[in-house]
Amino acid sequence: MSLFWILLIFSAVSIFICRITPFFFANHSMLGNQDGRFYRFLTYSTQAMLGAIVYATAFFMRDIVQLLSEFALIDVVKIALLLLVFFGTLWTNRLLSAFLLALVIFVGFVLGVS
Structure with missing residues (x-):
């Protein structure tokens, strides 16, 4: 299995865990507060990982120089x-x-x- 697929699977599992964790601990003060810092951290980190997955799958991990040269x-x-x-x-x-x-x-x- 290539490094790309390992990172993709790790990111997908991480996103899933970050998105469902607040539901399991909804009664806990840190995760139940949707305006709290920890809840926002989980939301933003999930969005960042999702963005990385989208970029990696759409553009095959090409950097901006490669993308522009092979546009x-x-x-x-x-x-x-x-x-x-x-x-x-x-x-x-x-x-x-x-x-x-x-x-x-x-x-x-x-x-x-x-």
Whole structure:
């Protein structure tokens, strides 16, 4: 198993643990307070790990220099869809709906180009 997949699995498990921990300890003062620092830390760390997973899977761990030197139409589509998901989530407050819409558009684009 490559390092990429090990990191991806570790990040996914970490996200899952950080997201469900507040539900198990909802009566505890540190995790039950949604305005508290610890709860915000778990939320922000989960979002950061999710962002790292999205970047790694969308752009195959390329840095900005590699991305710009090998820029292709598919990269434009990926960036546009990531922005669509971002603003769609802000507007509707529903991540899953925006993500599924972007996924359908991306799969349609890939199948249409092939």
